[in-house]
Amino acid sequence: MAFSITQPGGYVYEFVDTNLPDEFECPICTLVPRNVHQASCCGKMFCKSCLDSLKRRSNSIICPNCHKDLTNNFFKDVNINKKIRNLYIYCTNQKKSCRWEGPLRHINEHLSKCLLQTVECRNSCGQRLDRNNLKEHLLSTC
Numbered sequence: 001m002a003f004s005i006t007q008p009g010g011y012v013y014e015f016v017d018t019n020l021p022d023e024f025e026c027p028i029c030t031l032v033p034r035n036v037h038q039a040s041c042c043g044k045m046f047c048k049s050c051l052d053s054l055k056r057r058s059n060s061i062i063c064p065n066c067h068k069d070l071t072n073n074f075f076k077d078v079n080i081n082k083k084i085r086n087l088y089i090y091c092t093n094q095k096k097s098c099r100w101e102g103p104l105r106h107i108n109e110h111l112s113k114c115l116l117q118t119v120e121c122r123n124s125c126g127q128r129l130d131r132n133n134l135k136e137h138l139l140s141t142c
Contacts, residue, residue, distance in 0.1 A: 009026070009029035009050055010029050010030075010047050011031055012031060013032075013089040013090070014090045014094065015087055016087075016088040017088065020032065020087070023045055024045075024087075028047065028050035028051075028053075033045050033047040034047050036081045038074060038080070039073065040070075040073040041069075042065050044064075045077060051074060085103065085105040087103065087104050088102060088103060089103075089104050091111070091114060091116075093111075093116035098115075098116045119131050123142045127141075
């Protein structure tokens with residue numbers, strides 16, 4: 001996994017608080033929304049990429065919540081985006097025993113140093129291994 005998740009939709013991280021408020025769920029992808037935009041018609045929160053995906057399917061966007069026309073009737077919700085980026089998550093390497101947990105806004109910084117993050121060998125062999133095994137690999141294998 002790269003340092004940030006680039007597929008459309010919300011965040012796929014495991015959140016420390018498993019009982020998040022309903023406002024922290026995009027009704028389209030059912031994940032914690034990323035780049036939150038709020039519908040002017042009903043106040044529901046959506047991932048910007050989910051709204052863009054709906055728009056690509058047709059020329060207009062119908063709100064999945066209240067079924068009104070959403071085309072150009074939504075705005076970036078800076079406040080909710082800030083709240084979401086302050087939610088605590090577990091490291092994506094938790095299954096490999098990484099014990100880090102911290103605010104979502106710090107995950108890229110953590111993954112750039114996490115010893116259990118999978119990285120590619122800096123030499124031309126292209127092998128992928130955990131960062132904590134890289135030094136030994138470079139000395140003995142590569």
